[in-house]
Every structure is written in structure tokens, then in C-alpha cells.
Amino acid sequence: MNLVGDYLQRAGGFAAALVASAVLSGAAQAQQDVAMNPGGYPVAPTGLADNPLPEGPFTYRTAEGMDIRVEVVARGIEYPMALTFLPDRSMLVVTRKGELLQLAPGTNKPRVVSGGPASVFAGESGDAGTSHGYMDVVLHPDFATNGLVYIAYNKPDGEAPRMAVGRGRWTGSRLEDFADVWLAPSGAGGMTRLAFGKEGTLFLTTSGADAQNLGTVGGKVLRINDDGSIPADNPFLRNSAARKDVYSLGHRGALGLAIHPLTGDLWESENGPNGGDEINIIKPGHNYGWPFVSLGRAYPGPWQSGGRPGHEVFEPPVIYWMPAIAVSGLMFYTGDALPKWKGDIFVGALRTGEIPGTGHLERILVNKDMEELRRETLLYDLHQRIRDVKQGPEGYIYMVTEQKDGSVLRIVPAE
């Protein structure tokens, strides 16, 4: 028996066969040279990018034995970022271009709502120096009586963006009296998501490279009252070096924020670089570790944590991804329309494994201790950047796809 045959017999398996075939052919090949951007991260391959969304609807079998149908509710919306529902069951959508749209139930053509703030829209999502106009929209918990709609956006500061949160009163057809309740310092543009806590305070996320500095705004979860004032029990009030709105620190690029419907805890999704995307349960005053620790790799390849991909003394994530899926909107499903998914966690994904055109939806099943049991990839073959996911009033699951030819999709039971 020759050496290669002996090796194959002992090791067996596909990997061994691959090694052996390379040895036999004498064609062992060095790794390919990968084109790099000036910032030191690989140029993204475009072979799957720009797949147009077919007309639909699309029917799928799913893992829990529940067949679903995905419907295209509306299309031709440029770069939608977030959605929410009004009590009349119409939908509000905000876009990267800085538009507030309303989509009436049963219709597929949204109308532009006036009264929102001016914003800065520039560049392509994910590129350095890009700015999103509007990023999130939520209703005040007492919307039925006060009509207040909150928008997270990048406010013009000269030409530069500056993270801001403001609110206006819904008249039934437009916003009036829009005014900021929170404004980042000059020079601090970025990505912001919003969620009202059970006690009525407003949480917001901020992106930025200064996640470990309590005195600056970036890389934090912040907490304010509905009028922008500081809650009396915020965790760093007695730290003279800290901003008084800081609630937690050590975050990188949080694109999802939601309150768990049973526990009332604040959950957050955030992006690692090439891997290390996280879902965290946010506790007041805790440090989530970025940029010191991460379960992922830096874009050029090395582990982010210098060879030790752990979380050491920092608060670890409850769910993580390696490689990255560019985890985005975050939702807990509580409806009856899709009964086998009740209690499950859903996240949007913008792209998988650093390959454009691979966005999708993920479903995660956890046990009563919030420990992961199963994870299912959904809608991958649609090739859409799923930026937000929300439960609709009928218990269907709605999504917006952040594309030039963006859309509103929904999941309903298959007949």
C-alpha cells in the first residue's frame, strides 16, 4: 500500500480525499490573493449582488412543519430602514433618503408624509462615510392619547451628519410641531435605533469608535425620558466623567433594539466586523466589551481579540454569529397566525459571510433560560437586505428590504 492510500484508509472522509487529490496531482495551490480596499478590508465579491426581487408570492416549507407564504406588500421604495404600525393598521416606513411614508392597509402604494425633519443621506450602506437619513420610527406608548411619533435620523450640521432623535404629533395625515428631544455632539453621525421600555423611558443606540469612553456618545445604549430629560435612576449619574444618558457601553454598530414581551428586558442586536455579530440583553451600567473582545474576526482576518476570541470580564452575548450576517432588526414573535413560531426571536440579516446579495431572515428558538436551541435561515433565496422585522396587527411578520428597489414583505400562513 502506498503512503497516500494508507493515509486515506486511516483518516477516511472527504477532507482527506481533497488533501490526497492535491498531493497526487502535485497541484497544491497557495491561497489566492484577495483584493483589498484602502482601509485593509477585502473588496466584496459581486456575483450574487443586485438580484431583483421576483414578483411573488413565494411558498416555503419550514423546519417546524409550518408552511408559509411570503407576499410582496409594496415595492419600489428606495432604501426603507424601519417600519411600525399605527392603531388604524396602516404602516409607517422611514427611508435612508429621509422620508416618512404611510402605507394604508390593503394598498401597495405608500404616500409621503410631511412634517418630518431635514436629514443627511449620503453614500452606500456599509461603506465608510455613509449617512442614513431616517433610521427608525416608533410610537409613544401613549400614542392613542398624545399622538407622538419619534424618528431617529441624521441631522444636517453644515454638510455633516449628527445623530438625532425627535418627535412630532400625528394629525391623521402628517406630523406637526416636530422637535428634537436628543442630539449628538457635532461630528457624531451614525446609526441609531429606538425602543420604549416598559416603564416609559426611551432607549437609543449609537454607533461610533469610542465605545469604552463614558464621556462620549458613540458605541452606547442611551436612556432618556420621553421629553429628552435624564431619568433619575440612570446608572452613571454619580460618575462625573460620564454622560448622564449612558445606560450601557462597549457596543459596535447596534442595528436592532426590542423589549422582550414577557421579561420586559431590553434586547439589542449589534454587528461585529467579519464575525462576532451579537444579540445582548442590556443591563444598566454593564460593559459589553467592544473593541477589547469579540467572538469574531477583524476584516483582514485575525481574531478581533488578538487570538483569544472570548469575552473575559465583559458581558457576553446571548446569541452570536461567526461569520457575520450583518444582524439588523430584532423582533419577538407573540402572535397566533404563525403558531409554531410563538416566542421565537427573529432578526433581519443584510449579508452573510461578507458576500453581498445574501441577506435573509433568521429565526432563533431559545429555552426558558434564553439559551439557544435551534436556528433557522429563511428567505435566503430572495437575496434581499432585510433591515427591519416587525409583527403586524394580524400576527403576520412584516419586513422591509433596504435596497434601491426596496420592498415591504410579509409572512402569512400558507393555505
Ligand SMILES: [Ca+2]
Ligand atoms: Ca460584546
